[in-house]
Amino acid sequence: MILGGTEIPSVSRVGERTVFFGKTGVPYKEISDGTSKTILLLDVDADRAVIWTKPDDLKMDFDNVFNGLKGNHDGVFSAAFCDGFVHWMSSAVTKPGTLRLLLMRNDGKVIEDY
DSSP states (O other): OOOOSSEESEEOEESTTSSBOSSSOOOGGGOTTOGGGSEEEEEOOGGGOEETTSOOOEEOOTTSTTTTTTTTBTTEEEEEETTSOEEEEETTTSOHHHHHHHHOSSSSOOOOOO
16 A cells, blocks of 8 residues: 555554553553553554544464564555654564563553663
8 A cells, every 4th residue: 555645654562461441442551561662653564554433453463573564665664653753673683572561551661771
């Protein structure tokens, strides 16, 4: 798919232990790893972009966390954290285990360097 103006390339990963689990997401108090250490939105490739008015996101696959995260930049994707800060991340530098932990809101393992 080529982005045509109604699609957005930033989506939430949804699934158990993510910020968007269930129909409405979770309150801040359930983000026990900290809002600056938990990813809210990710930049995805055009095939996984969603129409901005459609309540659709990317189902979390903890076995393949980089699936669809190419974004519009070669090997780099943006990640917006729950505190509103956006980081540029590289699939060549960031380890799959690190990204997996940053996507989980309450695993008890706070990642300092990524």
